[in-house]
Amino acid sequence: MRVQRRRVIYVQGYDPRGLAQYYRLFRTELRKSAALYGLQAKVGRPRSTNDDTMTSWSIETQGHGWHTHVDYDFLRWEDLIKGDFAVPIWKTALQGVATYCRAFFAGVIPRVWKAHWRFGMFITYPHFVLLNLAIWSAVPAWIMAAVTSYLGAPTSLTWMAIIAVYFGTLWALLKYTEKRTYALYLMSDTIFTWQFAHRERPEWDRRIDRFAQHLVEIARTSDAEEIMVVGHSSGSFLGIEIVARALAIDPDLGRHGPRIVLLTLGGNLPIVGFFPASKPFREHLRQLAVTQAIDWIDCQSRKDVMNFYPFDPISGHGLDVGAAQRNPIVVPIRFRDMIDPAHYNRFRWRFFRVHFQFVMASERPHPFDFYAIVCGPIALRDRVADPAAALTALAGQARPAAISPLPPVSGAR
Numbered sequence: 001m002r003v004q005r006r007r008v009i010y011v012q013g014y015d016p017r018g019l020a021q022y023y024r025l026f027r028t029e030l031r032k033s034a035a036l037y038g039l040q041a042k043v044g045r046p047r048s049t050n051d052d053t054m055t056s057w058s059i060e061t062q063g064h065g066w067h068t069h070v071d072y073d074f075l076r077w078e079d080l081i082k083g084d085f086a087v088p089i090w091k092t093a094l095q096g097v098a099t100y101c102r103a104f105f106a107g108v109i110p111r112v113w114k115a116h117w118r119f120g121m122f123i124t125y126p127h128f129v130l131l132n133l134a135i136w137s138a139v140p141a142w143i144m145a146a147v148t149s150y151l152g153a154p155t156s157l158t159w160m161a162i163i164a165v166y167f168g169t170l171w172a173l174l175k176y177t178e179k180r181t182y183a184l185y186l187m188s189d190t191i192f193t194w195q196f197a198h199r200e201r202p203e204w205d206r207r208i209d210r211f212a213q214h215l216v217e218i219a220r221t222s223d224a225e226e227i228m229v230v231g232h233s234s235g236s237f238l239g240i241e242i243v244a245r246a247l248a249i250d251p252d253l254g255r256h257g258p259r260i261v262l263l264t265l266g267g268n269l270p271i272v273g274f275f276p277a278s279k280p281f282r283e284h285l286r287q288l289a290v291t292q293a294i295d296w297i298d299c300q301s302r303k304d305v306m307n308f309y310p311f312d313p314i315s316g317h318g319l320d321v322g323a324a325q326r327n328p329i330v331v332p333i334r335f336r337d338m339i340d341p342a343h344y345n346r347f348r349w350r351f352f353r354v355h356f357q358f359v360m361a362s363e364r365p366h367p368f369d370f371y372a373i374v375c376g377p378i379a380l381r382d383r384v385a386d387p388a389a390a391l392t393a394l395a396g397q398a399r400p401a402a403i404s405p406l407p408p409v410s411g412a413r
Contacts, residue, residue, distance in 0.1 A: 001379035002066070002393075007224040007258070008374055009073045009215060011242065013233030014189045016085055018078025019046070019055050025360070026072075030059070033361035033371035037395040039063045041375060052076065053210060059375055064396030066377040071224070075211050077238075080203055084188045089174050090167075093130060096187030099194045100127055108274045115270055115316060118305040122351075123190065123271070126183040133173040133183075141166035182352075189234070190271075197275040208238065212245035219250070219257045226379050227260045232359050233306065236267030236298075237281065243294065244284035254293030261295040261380045262288070263373070264328070265358035266307040273317045282317050289314045289325045295381050296327035299358065299368065303335045303348060306355040329384055331368065338362040338369070367391040 012022060027043050034041040044058040059070040087095075100123075103109050113120035144165040148158040178184050195201045218227060231239025243262050247253050254260040272278050273285065288296055300309040313328055314321065335354065339347050340363040347353060362369040367387030373380060376394045383390040 001225070001259075001382050002377050003225045003379050004066075004068055004377070005224040006068060006070045006374070007073070007218055007222050007227045008070055009075065009211070009218070009227070009229045009242075011075050011211075011229065011231040011235035011239040012077065013231075013235045013238075014077075014081060014192055015233075016078055016081045018081075019048075019074060019076060022074060023055075023057070029359075029361040030371050030375070033369055033375075034061070036362065036365065036369075037063065037372070039375075039394075041371075046074075052079070053207060054214065061375040063377065063394060066393070068375055068377055070375055071222075072374070073214070073218075075242075077204075077207065080207070081192075084192060085185075087188070089171055089184060092184050092187055092191070093174065095191050096184075097127060097130070099187075099191050100124075103190075103194060103275075106276060108271075111274045112270060115274075115311060116308045119268065119270075119308055122305045123186075126181070126186040126190075129177075129181045129183040130174070130187075133177070134170055137166050137170040137173060140169050193234070193271045194275070197272045197278045197281070199277070199280075208241050209245060211242045212249060215242060215246040215260075216250045216253060219246075219253055219260060222258055224258045227258045228263055228374070228380060229260070230263045230265065230374075231267070232265045233355065234268060234271075236264035237269050237272045239264060240269070240284055240288065241281070244287055247287065247291070247294075252293075254291070259295070259379065259381075260293070261297065262328075263380060264296070264298045265370075266301065266304055266355055267298060267313070268307055269313050270308060270311070270316065273313075282319060285313060285317055286319050286321060289319065289321050289327050291327065294327070296329070297331060297380055297384055298328040299331045299333050301333045301335055301354075301358070304354050304357075305351055331384060333358070333368055338364055338366045340364060365391060365395060367394075 023046055030041050030043060033039070040062045042060045046055045046057045048055040053076050055074045055076060057072050059072060061068045061070070100109070109120070109123070112123060141162050145158060145162050148161050153161070174184060192201070196204060199205070215227075215229065229239050229243055231237070239262060273281055288294065298313060300307055300311065302309045309332070312330065314325060335347070335357050336344060338357065343363065359370045361371055367383060367390050372391070372394050373383065376390070378390040378393050
């Protein structure tokens with residue numbers, strides 16, 4: 001299917017940087033992608049809704065015998081996320097540890113380790129950092145104890161000084177190493193997912209309902225041939241919620257108007273779906289697994305420690321829909337095939353950079369380049385069915401031999 005007009009609804013993950021960073025990233029990476037494939041691309045100015053919950057821009061792309069117009073909606077959560085980051089450091093640390101312990105005793109952390117040990121290490125990492133900083137904070141506290149003892153200070157004053165120095169040092173270490181460790185950011189993310197799974201974030205639910213209504217309205221009025229809901233990272237489970245709630249508003253969604261496809265990239269669905277309290281979310285997974293009206297493509301990468309690979313989003317959550325399952329189609333992505341070999345060894349150890357490769361331009365021609373998917377002339381379902389033909393249609397040339405066909409993840413359909 002050739003696409004001339006496409007509507008993209010982009011669901012970002014738990015990232016406080018928000019619109020400004022993503023718009024710059026989009027323009028920069030689109031230019032790289034256009035240069036790689038010999039395309040012409042132009043990005044329009046961003047336009048925000050009155051309530052600043054959504055910003056849109058347009059993209060005109062012209063290639064070898066084709067032209068596409070894309071309307072791109074960027075759904076915004078940064079105001080909600082920045083509210084989480086305004087919480088005092090001590091409270092984030094205490095709440096983060098408590099949340100991890102609660103998740104462990106609820107059986108979630110052991111299931112995460114079993115499903116994907118790399119993600120288990122990733123979700124445990126900030127607590128390892130906190131433990132190390134707590135140990136190092138004991139050094140100045142021990143020095144303070146020695147000094148007060150030498151000066152003959154009263155025991156009560158000595159202990160007050162030791163406690164003040166210890167926690168003051170720990171606070172300073174957490175604050176001033178955050179740009180390198182991301183410990184507080186990752187703890188905030190874990191806290192959020194716990195609260196979201198337990199329906200303790202009504203402001204997020206209201207925003208999701210707002211976006212679900214937007215999807216329904218677009219499906220009714222858009223002249224696009226394809227509507228693509230893209231969820232990256234935590235945006236994967238948020239995107240699933242948006243599509244599922246849109247189906248609740250309009251049960252015929254996807255059966256009229258443009259074809260609707262859900263694209264999840266670098267997803268981490270189990271951090272919500274594994275919680276016993278997440279039964280509504282698992283029911284949404286079940287619903288999307290069998291619907292005939294909406295396609296769901298889930299892209300995963302073994303190299304990305306922040307997503308689950310290999311993982312079947314349906315059976316992996318203990319759901320069995322039998323022969324009725326038609327979603328998702330799981331597509332494994334080899335980042336080695338997308339990155340210049342001269343850069344790959346450095347690239348592979350930059351974990352956040354690896355995670356964002358899903359929404360960045362390739363350095364080598366590849367059918368699952370994000371900008372080829374968003375701005376290219378081939379419908380996503382057809383791209384998955386025949387990636388070589390999709391790449392040929394994009395660039396007017398055969399796919400490089402270095403990029404070989406990839407088998408589906410074991411257990412996924």
